[in-house]
Amino acid sequence: MDERRRLDYLGAMGVDVWVPRHAKANAVERPEETAFGAPAPGQAAPSTVSPPVRAAAPEVVLNPVAPQPVESGPVELDLPDGASSPDPARMDWDALETAVSGCRACGLCETRANTVFGVGNRNADLLIIGEAPGADEDRAGEPFVGRAGRLLNRMLAAIGLAREEVYIANVLKCRPPGNRDPRPEEAKQCEAYLMRQIELLGPRAILCVGRVAAQHILQTDAPLGSLRGRWLAFRAGAIPLRVTYHPAYLLRSPAQKVKAWEDLVEVARRLREGCGEAIDQGNDKDQSD
Ligand code: SF4
Structure with a gap:
């Protein structure tokens, strides 16, 4: 990636970067943006990165262990005890959503x-997984709304993807x-729903945001x-x-946005090219944050 594109990315993520005067003179003019790269009202999202194209075939195979399509068919899942439906693993999208809306399998249904x-798009290439709804999400019935949701939208825009x-x-x-944080027993009760969502979606990549979601x-x-x-x-x-x-x-630690940008660029590249570095299992268990 050339220097100009790197600077455009960082700008889109709201990261201030010192730029030599001669580089500024060569910089391409961009539409005015609000903080964190959000387009100003009436303006299009940043266009520094080509959006990933779902059907694009990679011209160059960098890695022979590139991800393969998810196998279809029923999977073995732990069903939520007391779930209102018999088997999330065999549900379609609408049945699954209905089952979740009536679920009383753990104590969180009380509050x-x-x-x-x-x-989002039920044919999406990219699945983003967070940990649990917050107050805004609980009120709205939708994940990632409020300030964190708006930042997520801008992060996606920085790699050419709309939330939709x-x-x-x-x-x-x-x-x-x-x-x-979610309790282990709550996560276990709820797991079948997310597993079925992943199977129905069949994403080409997953982005876990935050420690809790990643660890689970x-x-x-x-x-x-x-x-x-x-x-x-x-x-x-x-x-x-x-x-x-x-x-x-x-939002609390803006200095980390540079690392988040690096992660997003890699996700965009993998979606666009369909290949990348080798996958490992990430089973480290003896470190702390
Ligand atoms: S958190 Fe999951 S398992 Fe618990 S009540 Fe809600 S939908 Fe059911």
Whole structure:
């Protein structure tokens, strides 16, 4: 990637970068943007990166272990005890959403305002997984709204993707009170729903945002810092998975946006080219954040 494009990326992520005067003189003029690269009202999203094209065939195969399509057919899942439907693993999208909306399989059903099933394109190449709804999401019934959601939208725009082009879901479909971390038993009860969403979607890549989601999806207690920066495998399967910081964390720690940008660029590249570095299993268990 050339220097001009790198600077455009960083600008889109809201990262201030010192630029030599001669470089500024050569810079391409870009539309005025709001903080963190959001387009100003009435303007198009940043166009520094070509959006990934779902059907594009890679011209050059960099890695012989490029991800393969997810196998279709029923999978063995742990069903939520007391779930309102017999088997999420055999449901279609609508049946699954209905089952989630009526689910009382764990105690979070007592305190939720709304279930938060997921949102986006059900044929998306990219699945984004967070940990659980917060207060805004609980009210709206939609994942990643509020400030963190708006930052996520801008992060996606920085790689040429609209929110409507990806699918966004959480490990938990109901809000833990006080925004506490999901408890293992809650995640286990809710797991069948997310697993079925992944199977129905068949994404070409997964982006886990935040430590909690990454640790649950990868079934590890490794810190986020050791999980990001490389391609991992979803449950030892064929779907490549990348880990990055949660937008809510980036709002508190803007210095980490550079690393998040690196993660997003790699995701965009993999979606666009359909290949990349080797996938490993990410089973580190002895480190802490
Ligand atoms: S968090 Fe999941 S398992 Fe618990 S009640 Fe909500 S949908 Fe059901």
